[in-house]
């Protein structure tokens with residue numbers, strides 16, 4: 068290990084402006100950054116300049132913690148979680164960092180003293196939307212909790228130049244616009260070009276014998292790409308810990324390929340540079356669907372290889388041996404997107420570091436843990452063997468060898484069971500040959516987990532049944548959680564203030580303490596205040612909807628909300644069938660006693676997923692008819708909020724009365740929006756799917772609106788032969804709803820538009836909308852009645868919040884630490900920077 072340079076003499080006297088937390092210091096620092104980083108003075112400065120000046124002011128305070136944290140980890144060689152994920156849906160950073168540093172109020176005041184408004188400055192931030200939905204947002208919540216719990220961790224992912232597209236709605240339809248989030252600069256990242264690494268792609272392999280006579284393989288790639296890390300600080304809530312999210316950006320290794328350049332092909336050389344940089348250009352916008360594109364596989368090996376090389380660098384820097392890899396690091400695979408880790412770690416250890424197969428395999432298997440996030444067959448990743456071999460010839464060889472040894476073991480355990488061998492093999496040979504990434508992850512890991520109790524059970528019984536029979540000890544369940552810092556404290560200040568006033572503020576990092584609210588559930592004055600807070604939050608969202616959608620929304624109406632990715636299995640169209648039914652009922656009986664409702668939708672559809680796009684169009688078509696019908700004024704409104712992202716989510720959850728969690732049972736692995744709603748006092752209408760099951764157990768059946776088939780009932784109905792037509796014929800209201808769509812009532816008379824959607828429902832209906840329709844509509848009637856009894860509803864709302872303590876991501880992370888990672892907490896003391904030079 069090379070000694071650190073002695074910087075004692077050069078040690079910069081870190082002056083108070085960089086670290087101080089008093090209003091005076093913060094103001095001085097802010098102006099300093101405006102002048103010397105933005106190079107602006109107030110008359111020329113834009114709101115964005117002010118935002119940047121404030122962001123740098125906050126960043127300085129983070130860096131102080133970051134450096135102390137890095138120094139402590141380096142010195143102590145702390146066991147570290149490497150969280151590998153193709154997605155981190157971080158959301159805006161400024162507000163969240165202010166909360167975690169505990170300086171939100173002070174900064175708000177300091178900014179106000181300068182004549183500025185903190186909310187407006189926060190609006191300037193382009194959010195890093197480097198994820199699609201639940202999987203990416205979960206990774207972001209987990210980073211927050213790991214830092215809060217003082218768990219050494221490194222998030223590893225891709226610095227996509229374009230994150231998830233911005234969704235515009237034109238003529239009721241989704242239009243995708245590229246997300247240029249880096250356009251005005253990103254103050255929350257530090258480039259670390261000195262830690263860049265090379266990643267090989269393509270080409271071929273050659274066998275050779277090394278000097279000690281051992282068989283070795285060398286890989287002659289077609290292309291080499293440089294990965295440059297960009298670090299984002301991840302501050303814990305009121306701790307000194309500040310961990311790192313390290314995102315890799317792809318670059319050509321040299322600005323020009325000199326061989327081509329010298330041959331005179333200047334443009335070809337530049338072309339090569341462009342194609343290298345394509346690797347981290349754009350996030351694939353699919354949620355729960357695998358794309359099977361070569362570029363996607365290239366992205367996966369790119370960030371996996373960069374991250375593993377980085378870990379090996381850190382290991383060496385700390386003076387640890389390769390054999391200590393699994394003591395220093397535990398690698399968590401966030402679904403199969405990084406599953407090629409298994410083969411790449413083997414390759415690095417054998418081909419680049421000279422270990423034997425057995426030594427490398429021992430390290431690999433001890434280091435890797437795998438989380439599965441879906442039961443959707445179309446999301447299970449598999450790569451055509453040819454494509455895989457062309458891009459990663461060496462990895463394919465390694466996978467074949469892993470498979471060979473693995474199947475030997477299976478054969479020994481289950482002789483004469485060729486069917487089982489076929490099912491377990493890492494290679495799918497039923498038609499075109501594919502590499503099965505989930506199988507690679509299962510064989511290469513010591514832990515396999517699902518993300519909610521029901522999901523893990525279904526993995527064991529169905530999707531990963533054969534692996535469960537082989538390795539029952541690897542399986543465990545880790546129910547998801549969400550961070551209360553972002554999804555309560557930051558997004559719902561009114562409720563937070565009331566909670567603090569009632570039970571103190573320690574619940575923010577010990578969410579179980581919300582239990583103490585139960586005592587207040589019957590208290591009329593508490594109920595009144597609670598209700599007023601919800602009304603105020605609904606008023607804010609009503610104003611936003613007035614601006615965005617030009618609609619006058621009654622904040623007294625029941626806000627019935629479904630926000631999440633648009634997907635057939637999530638059944639936004641079941642929600643729509645209920646709206647149409649209610650509309651028909653109100654048209655037929657204008658005196659029907661139902662509370663006024665505002666139906667709110669939000670969510671993106673994958674650009675290539677036509678039915679999902681039709682579902683958006685249907686919501687907007689129904690909105691157009693109902694919102695323009697004078698008879699529906701003050702009774703029903705339908706709103707589609709464009710561009711659902713983290714920032715918009717934070718506006719919506721606090722204003723919801725009813726949370727729609729209506730997936731077909733057995734399809735939603737967990738859900739996390741369900742948790743965010745309930746933590747903000749919304750009551751759930753839902754099926755027994757994913758974490759809904761556990762949420763209902765916690766909040767009590769009487770405070771949850773349950774409907775629909777259970778997972779076993781779903782399987783039974785399908786097995787017995789499901790015919791949606793029977794339901795259509797047997798239920799006049801259902802028939803009327805579907806017919807009205809079909810004849811063009813919600814498409815300006817055009818009977819063609821929604822035909823594919825309705826045809827699919829009537830002929831196939833894979834997600835059993837028609838089977839669940841009646842029960843759903845009946846359940847919605849009970850919701851309407853309950854809402855009319857304000858005391859009753861408010862009591863349910865309070866009890867939902869009081870009993871949701873389990874669903875903090877802090878609890879999830881504690882479970883992972885205890886059962887999987889075995890990573891002790893490492894408390895950080897803020898160091899005097901002068902000492903770090905020693």
Ligand code: 6GP
Pocket residue numbers: 200201202203205353354355356402440441446518547735736737738739757
């Ligand atoms: C999602 C699941 O659909 C969702 O139910 C879960 O809450 C979330 O992961 C976090 O665990 N899965 C995905 O988004 C996905 O693409 C491959 O899985």
